[in-house]
Amino acid sequence: MKITRQLQGFALHIADRLIPVKPVVRPIQELNTLERESRRMHLYLATNCPSSISIKRHCKRLGLRVVEKDVRRVDAFLNELVHGGGAPRVPCLRVDGDKTSDWLYSPEAILEYLERRF
Template sequence: MNLTRQLKGKTLDLVDRFLPVKPIVRSADEQCVLDRESRRMHLYFCRSCPSSIAVKRYCERLGLRVVEKDVERVNAYRNELLNGGGEPRVPCLRIDGNECNDWLYNPDTILKYLQQRFSSQ
């Protein structure tokens, strides 16, 4: 990892820790449905990865309560990511479905999916 990316990651981590995201205001019923749906999503991330932090903050902005799994801190999450998705890359969004799980690895794909799925609600 190059120095610029490391510095950007550390800076965004500090911003993420000290500047909270203001979520979209929804009615209690809408938020309840959204909470139920978002609990079926798992975000594998790393605090030193700028893309991971951007995806995490976007989820917070949408008011999603996804299950967050920091692969740097817990090796079991890293193994879960490798065994389930096939690649140890972050950010990764796992969407639990009825029959199978979808693993989204590209940050642009993740943001596009979240925007299409949850912005219009």
């Protein structure tokens, strides 16, 4: 089962590189607001994780420029994830507020938050 998930992740990674995502067309004022809001979000992901790839593509489709942090490439990102969120699981979306940060781990919860917010 782990091998099929790895193969699926590898295939999705290749498809993500080859097939571009067309973002939603929005007015310029809304794009400026999205730019400010999306810089407060950090997406912790793994390159070959199918859930991470789908969340990343969904963010691009919405026109969000979230900060992407690959935990398999940079150990500091993994440390941030473990110390801040409490678990070394990807995908994880960190939303920085004024005083606190919210950590969303479930792909369903991340998609629900993005659809509700944007």
